Amino acid sequence: MSEVRSYVFGEEALDAFLAGGIEPGSLILVLGHPGAGKSTFVARMIYENIMRYNVKGLYIGFAETKEKFYSYMKRFGIDFNLAEEKGLFTFIQMPTMSGKDLLEGVTSVLSEKIFSEGYSIAVVDSITLILNVLTTDEARAYLHASLYSLTSTAKILLILIADLPFATETVDLKGLEFIADAVIVFKTRIEKGLIHRFMEIRKFRGKPIPMAEIPFAIEDGRGIRVLLSPAILQTPYTPPITGYKDICTDGVWGELHTTSYIGIVSECRTKPLSILSLLARVIHAYGLTYGVISFKETPEIIKTAISEAAKAIHSPPHYILNKAMFIQNVNPAAYSTQQIDAILRNYIEQNINILILFDVDALYLYHDPHMVDRILGFLAMYAKSGSTIVFEFIDNVYTDTQLMRYDIIHRIRCEGTKIIHGVVHSRTLGIDIKGSRAITEIGDAEVVECIEKNPVGQL
Structure with a gap:
């Protein structure tokens, strides 16, 4: 077994936020509402540490069986069967005991495993049952x-889970919060019928705590995903080092640089086929991968539109469709803003060249516009730290801060039967789309003509 200088939470963003890790000899209290994510958080924490540092971990549970616990955690990519086979993990379900027998049973198991068998991390889930049989003294x-x-003596990491009744922020812990080195509270709120999850770090000895509440989501295959601002995490900025040029796209957007965020703002509720055709040209010319998320249309409708765009540039539809890493519908009415934030972060982490967001106006119609701005602003910052170009299709300007995330503002307006494209490179010039003359203005007929005269392939 290796000597550990500091333990991790096992959630990348949280480890970056609370830099320096957790010192051996620490007692961590995790409390929260039922279903708030306490056990999932702690399970990931113990799993990451035992697998990373090759140390032994113990989980003492009172409610769930070992089989149920292992099966549930497997959904989040936590394989305790594997850890057990390696001799690194033991789950003990304590038998039903009354009063002081329960207290003595837990203490005996902890002492035996730590001092006689060399366990370095231990979890008690939940300490509430023990506290309930003792007076405060x-x-x-x-x-x-x-x-x-x-x-302190054994220099282990001890994690105690405690229950917080629904609709309450505190509970009598009989002094446990005072001796704990860190206190993390998991809370849930219901907004518009959807669950929103937060963790509050009330105490952490030796570390500054700049945020009162940290939003998070629970994802299959991952578990807890902390939704911190990329600015707080000091996500490194990657200057645009790659540019994509095309004779037709140059006339509309100019050279497309990696990490750009382009807002396609339609004032007449139309998505001209020419725009998708321009995207298909770049994808075809450079062999780029892409992903599509629509907040309204089904994947089948999107695939049909992409196929039509491929035909317009004389490229085989299957070639353009096969470059898609994903084409998904996300119903904004079925997900909280936290869940949508987590979904978008998950997709942009898949190392695609282009992310296309359709029908973003649906997000503004279902959720608080300022929260939507916040989520998409974070997405723009994540794009800056990688090499993804984001195209956002939206039917209106909903807030004063919406335009701030766009590097290029592409306005589509209708004048009778004509469609006009107006493009502003907002990041460099800071021009307001509503009150300024676009740098580039071109009719849709001209764009279509360029596409027809300059096919990229032969069907």
């Missing part, structure tokens, strides 16, 4: 003389 004596002393 008894609890303080037990917590300080037994648990905290055990943690």
Whole structure:
């Protein structure tokens, strides 16, 4: 077994936010509402540490069986069967005991595993059952003389999970919060019938805590995803080093640089085929991968539109469609803003060259516009740290801050039967789309003519 200088939370963003890790000999209290994500968070924490540092971990549970616990955590990519086969993990379901027998049973198991078998991390889920059988004075004596002393002497990481009743922010912990080195509270709120999740770091010895509440989501295959601003995480900015040129796209957007965020703002509720055709030209010319998320249309409708765009540039539809890493519909009415934030981050992390967002106006219609601005602003920042170009299709300007995320503002307006494209490179010149003359203005007929005269392939 290796000697560990500091443990991790096992969630990348949180580890970056609370830099320096968790010192051995620490007692962490995790409490929260039922279903808020406490056990999932702690399971990932113990799993990442035992697998990363090759140390032994112990999980003492009172409610769930080992089989149910292992099966549930497997959904989040946490394979305790594998850890157990490696001799790194033990799950013990404590039998039903009353009063002080429960207290003595837990203490005996912890002492045996830590001192005799060399376990470095231990979890008790939940400590509430023990606290409920003790008076305040008894609890303080037990917590300080037994648990905290055990943690400090053996230099282990001890994680205690406690339950917080629904609709409450506090509970009588009988002094546990005072001896704990860190206190993390998991909370849920219901907004518009959807669950929003937050963690609050109320205490962490030796670390500054700049945020009162940290939003997070629970994802299959991953578990807890903390939704911190890329600015807080100091996400590195990658200057645009690659440019994509095409005779037709140059006449509309100019050279397309990686990390650009282009807002296609339609004032007449239309998505000209010419715009998709321009995208298809770049994808065809450079062999780029892309992904599509629509907040309204089905994947089948999107695939049909992409096929038509491919035909317009004389490229085989299957070639353009095969470059798609994903084509997904995300119903904004079915997900909280936190879940949508997590979904977008997950997709942009898939190392695609282009991310296309259709029908973004649906997000503004279902959710708080300022929260939508926040989510998409984060997305723009993530694009800056990688090499993805984002194209956002939206039917209106909804807030004063919406335009701030766009590097290029592409306005589509209708004058009778004519469609006009007006393009402003906002990031460099800071021009307001509503009150200024576009740098580039071109009719849709001219764009279509360029596409027809300059086919990229032969069907």
